[in-house]
Amino acid sequence: MLSKNKTGWLLLSPTILILVLAGLVPFFYVLYVGFFQWNPLAVDPSLQFDGFASNYRRLIFDEIFLESIWRSIKFSVVTLSIELTLGFLLALSLLSSFPLKSFFRSVHTLPLVIAPIVVGSIFKLFTVQGLGPLPHILKDYFGYTLNYGLNAEQAFWMIVIMDVWHWTPFVTLTLLAGLSALPQDPYESAKIDGANNFQIFTYITIPMMVPVLIVVIFIRLMDSLKIVDEVWMLTGGGPGYATRFTGIHIWKEVFEKRYYGLGSAMSILYLYITIVICWVLYSVMVARGKNED
Amino acid sequence: MKDRSKEDEVADIKIDNINKFYGDVQVIEDVSLEIKSQSFTVLVGPSGCGKSTMLRMIAGLEDINSGTISIDGTVVNDLPPKERNIAMVFQSYALYPHMTVFDNMAFGLKLEKRSKEEIDERVQEAAKILQIEEYLSRKPKQLSGGQRQRVAIGRAITRKPQVFLFDEPLSNLDAALRVQMRVELAKLHDRLNATMIYVTHDQTEAMTMADDIVVLNNGVISQKGSPLELYNDPDNLFVGGFIGSPKMNFISSKILSASNSNTELDLLGSSKINVPKSLSSATEGDSVMLGIRPEHLTVNEDSDGSWESKVFVVEKLGSGTFLYLEKEGEPLVVQTEGDSNIKVGDTVKVGFSSSRCHIFNSSGQAFK
Incomplete structure (x- = not known):
């Protein structure tokens, strides 16, 4: 008979195998390719070595790449702020009871189950100049021209609106779960202490929600830094570089220009930057959490 | 207070x-x-x-x-x-x-x-x-x-x-x-x-x-x-x-005779007790509850009414001793001195002081 330990490893082995094959092998392969010049469709399809970390040296001076990173960070900060504010307000309103509450909750959750690529298609069908109804309505009734194929500002904010539409329900649901689990007694003592609803929210609810907020911020931050599919469907990264987030930029470098080595180096560098951002955020939050203890 | x-x-x-x-x-x-x-x-x-x-x-x-x-x-x-x-x-x-x-x-x-x-x-x-x-x-x-x-x-x-x-x-x-x-x-x-x-x-x-x-x-x-x-x-x-700990003992009883100031009750079939409390609506033959606190019962002493039974549990607390006596399926609890040497299986004579007894009618109302 197998010992308990061996049975455990045996049961875990398929997962570990899949994790290694699907996660670690490609990661180390990308890391490896990042040190070479490589175009598999070129006359010489082999890996070319032209000096240690040449791709990384190139990237430090690659303005388009660096700009795409700033754009991604700006996008993440903007969407996260809007989603947190909206999500908190919706979660608070869902705590109270009102007619058709469960219907509203179900409808509000629907975007969550739609694949990003489909969300991109839906938004394109609704908003693209010439085809979608939205530009017509805005033009005819409000005299506003919506053409994000030409207007860079509009393109960026269109992506923001799409991301908010897609992911606010996730923030709402997570915060709602957190709010429902909060102890009720401090609220009662705050009422007796003389706090009004706004004071209860700022002094009691928000501080007690910090652990849940940390989780939501992390998940949404990492997700929004990785955005590709919706943007790809809606604007393809344009007009110009207006919506060229890092994910899109890497895709274009690798699959359009066939810079496999450079693209791999970009992926690794971007992963590193993402980890650093998350690590800094985590350290700040843990420090704050320790302070709370 | x-x-x-x-x-x-x-x-x-x-x-x-x-x-x-x-x-x-x-x-x-x-x-x-x-x-x-x-x-x-x-x-x-x-x-x-x-x-x-x-x-x-x-x-x-x-x-x-x-x-x-x-x-x-x-x-x-x-x-x-x-x-x-x-x-x-x-x-x-x-x-x-x-x-x-x-x-x-x-x-x-x-x-x-x-x-x-x-x-x-x-x-x-x-x-x-x-x-x-x-x-x-x-x-x-x-x-x-x-x-x-x-x-x-x-x-x-x-x-x-x-x-x-x-x-x-x-x-x-x-x-x-x-x-x-x-x-x-x-x-x-x-x-x-x-x-x-x-x-x-x-x-x-x-x-x-x-x-x-x-x-x-x-x-x-x-x-x-x-x-x-x-x-x-x-x-x-x-x-x-x-109110009271351990709680008051309750004993089912019947009124043998009732006057303006006293009520005579049957005490567990073994004796009678004349309690100086009354209730205007009480009449002879009514079922009532006799209540008495464990600390008001006496052991092997002369009293207004008494009843004998075997002890089946003895709890020694030092400051006092609780005796549990068998009574119609429910225990009757008696509090006695801390240094009491009564053991499980002993038969004791429990004494009731009539002034310490309470009577409650079938709807729970107390005789005053």
């Missing part, structure tokens, strides 16, 4: 015919009650009797379906808690987990926009009274249960309210700490001279701390009075059984 003779007799809190429903269930039924200024009143009763609901209605945390509650002459039915000039201490402490002890105690004062110096002074003063000065910079989760409850009490003290409400504040503490806190709360009441209303299911807490006890059962007041009134002269079977 405090001497209230010198104090004013103004009814600080007046509860008038209040009713409370949760859906179709009536949890408080036409309760009227006057709580005197500066008194320590304990609402006591079993779980679900409505005592916490009463307290929460006084606090303003529960709506009142009908009737009025007045504090210091003002009807407060529609006032929010903060305008009632009350402070409340909860069973679960209800501290703000993210604030330090100081901030917990200062929160109410900050909301009142008091000056920094005043807040500091009041918090320090409360912390000194409760001996929690060294914990002021800690968070609630770094404190023990007893310390947390002190903070909760401190939070109430700092606001200097007219009325303190306590909702089973000692129930989460261990037995030793409960006894200690009980004494401290009594001391605190003497020191602050505020009106305090205290809810508990523990009759010992009620007996030891209260000026007045209000016994609640199924949403109605069973009896109100001083601890000794309730102990010596219960109005009904429920209060007789609820």
Whole structure:
């Protein structure tokens, strides 16, 4: 008979195998390719070595790449702020009871189950100049021209609106779960202490929600830094570089220009930057959490 | 118990015919009650009797379906808690987990926009009274249960309210700490001279701390009075059984004869006892309950009525000994001296003193 330990490893082995094959092998392969010049469709399809970390040296001076990173960070900060504010307000309103509450909750959750690529298609069908109804309505009734194929500002904010539409329900649901689990007694003592609803929210609810907020911020931050599919469907990264987030930029470098080595180096560098951002955020939050203890 | 003779007799809190429903269930039924200024009143009763609901209605945390509650002459039915000039201490402490002890105690004062110096002074003063000065910079989760409850009490003290409400504040503490806190709360009441209303299911807490006890059962007041009134002269079977530990023995009996001042009862088929209590509606042959407390029964002594039985359990507490005797399927508990040498299996003669006996009719009403 197998010992308990061996049975455990045996049961875990398929997962570990899949994790290694699907996660670690490609990661180390990308890391490896990042040190070479490589175009598999070129006359010489082999890996070319032209000096240690040449791709990384190139990237430090690659303005388009660096700009795409700033754009991604700006996008993440903007969407996260809007989603947190909206999500908190919706979660608070869902705590109270009102007619058709469960219907509203179900409808509000629907975007969550739609694949990003489909969300991109839906938004394109609704908003693209010439085809979608939205530009017509805005033009005819409000005299506003919506053409994000030409207007860079509009393109960026269109992506923001799409991301908010897609992911606010996730923030709402997570915060709602957190709010429902909060102890009720401090609220009662705050009422007796003389706090009004706004004071209860700022002094009691928000501080007690910090652990849940940390989780939501992390998940949404990492997700929004990785955005590709919706943007790809809606604007393809344009007009110009207006919506060229890092994910899109890497895709274009690798699959359009066939810079496999450079693209791999970009992926690794971007992963590193993402980890650093998350690590800094985590350290700040843990420090704050320790302070709370 | 405090001497209230010198104090004013103004009814600080007046509860008038209040009713409370949760859906179709009536949890408080036409309760009227006057709580005197500066008194320590304990609402006591079993779980679900409505005592916490009463307290929460006084606090303003529960709506009142009908009737009025007045504090210091003002009807407060529609006032929010903060305008009632009350402070409340909860069973679960209800501290703000993210604030330090100081901030917990200062929160109410900050909301009142008091000056920094005043807040500091009041918090320090409360912390000194409760001996929690060294914990002021800690968070609630770094404190023990007893310390947390002190903070909760401190939070109430700092606001200097007219009325303190306590909702089973000692129930989460261990037995030793409960006894200690009980004494401290009594001391605190003497020191602050505020009106305090205290809810508990523990009759010992009620007996030891209260000026007045209000016994609640199924949403109605069973009896109100001083601890000794309730102990010596219960109005009904429920209060007789609820007040006192170990609880009063009840023996089914029949009235052999009844007069204006005395009632003669059959005592477990073995003898008779003539109790100097009566009830106008009582007649010969009525089934009644004879109640007598374990500490009022005697062992192997001459008495007004007696009964013999075998001892099946002996509990030695040092300060006293409890004997459990077999009686119609239920034990009869007798308290005797701590150094008693009665053993399991011994047959003892239990003596009843007629002046210590209580009689309750079939609907639970006491003979007086």
